[in-house]
Amino acid sequence: MATPLTADALLAALHAEGVRTAEYRSWRTHNRNTRGAWGPVNGVMIHHTVTSGTDSSVALCYDGRSDLPGPLCHGVIDKSGTVHLVGSGRANHAGLGDDDVLAAVVAERALPAPGENNTDGNVHFYGFECVNLGDGRDPWPEAQLDAIARTAAALCRAHGWHAASVIGHKEWTDTKIDPVGFTMASLRNRVAALLAAGPKGPAAGTPSPAASHEPFPGAAFFTRRPRSAVVTAMGRRLVAEGCSRYTEGPGPQWTDADRNSYAAWQRKLGFSGADADGWPGRTSWDALKVPRTS
Known part of the structure; x- marks a missing residue:
């Protein structure tokens, strides 16, 4: 369900x-x-x-x-x-x-x-x-x-x-x-x-996320708790989607507030349980449409 x-x-x-x-x-x-x-x-x-x-x-x-x-x-x-x-x-x-x-x-x-x-x-x-x-x-x-x-x-x-x-x-x-x-x-x-x-990835001929969107940096990027402009851009998109769990920011340092906000985004998409644990995956990331930072 x-x-x-x-x-x-x-x-x-x-x-x-x-x-x-x-x-x-x-x-x-x-x-x-x-x-x-x-x-x-x-x-x-x-x-x-x-x-x-x-x-x-x-x-x-x-x-x-x-x-x-x-x-x-x-x-x-x-x-x-x-x-x-x-x-x-x-x-x-x-x-x-x-x-x-x-x-x-x-x-x-x-x-x-x-x-x-x-x-x-x-x-x-x-x-x-x-x-x-x-x-x-x-x-x-x-x-x-x-x-x-x-x-x-x-x-x-x-x-x-x-x-x-x-x-x-x-x-x-x-x-x-x-x-x-x-x-x-x-x-x-x-x-x-x-x-x-496991997932195959986009089929040949499938449109990639627009050049203006940040590609998924991989799950390990987030579990290393990075300090990056990508984290700030992600946080701003989460705020825009009504999924903010921030008391200040968002900023470039990955924190528990980022994870909690991302979990809210995953739940908004319909994910639950382990699929809504706040660690970004490719499906939810592509749907978020994070603006490219460089």
Whole structure:
């Protein structure tokens, strides 16, 4: 159970996992939050689109249909392995499903067969639509399968979940069949392997943080309690984000106030436990957008 990631934190988590992304229209503020709760989140749900073609599939998932307004997911994963981000917040993707399945996801244990549709899954799951006709004949390129696994792993890593937190729509409700063409067990095996291996880093062609932003200096930089203009710039960004725990400063010397302020930033992004211990990591650092100091 966790607080949903902000748009910036989601993007940073995907890039840290080696996912190639494309930002579609006003995805950062596009959601159904006025129609119901968003969070706490408990897992990642995978779908297929029953469509072909990237552009039309992305547009459909952003806009929705007359009977089901968009966004219809948080991202659309095309056959080349690019994740097109279409929503941040509550999305119309999961619908009603089984509360026993949700309990199993929370506990990260084997899923029961869904038999009831009594729980709003749009509250609890990130959703990703994968471009495929879902007829059992439309192929799943390796680049697409890899991107699906990396996307799921990125969210699991960000929230401290394991691969058992990744489910298919058909595992949530007995009214759906997606995804068709690969097994969820095989996908979870991929996710588990990625989580065990550690983050890959940005994919080739992924935009790097803008030249005006300070690159992540590495975790060891902070544990050495440095005295640096980077620490001052970081502290000023934490103050701007409403995460100040300073009684004076911030200044160039790393102190417990910096760590406490950074922990507040990590919690704002949705991290918890050991992932919100105040020691900067690449995902939260990229999301903070610290101005370059030299």
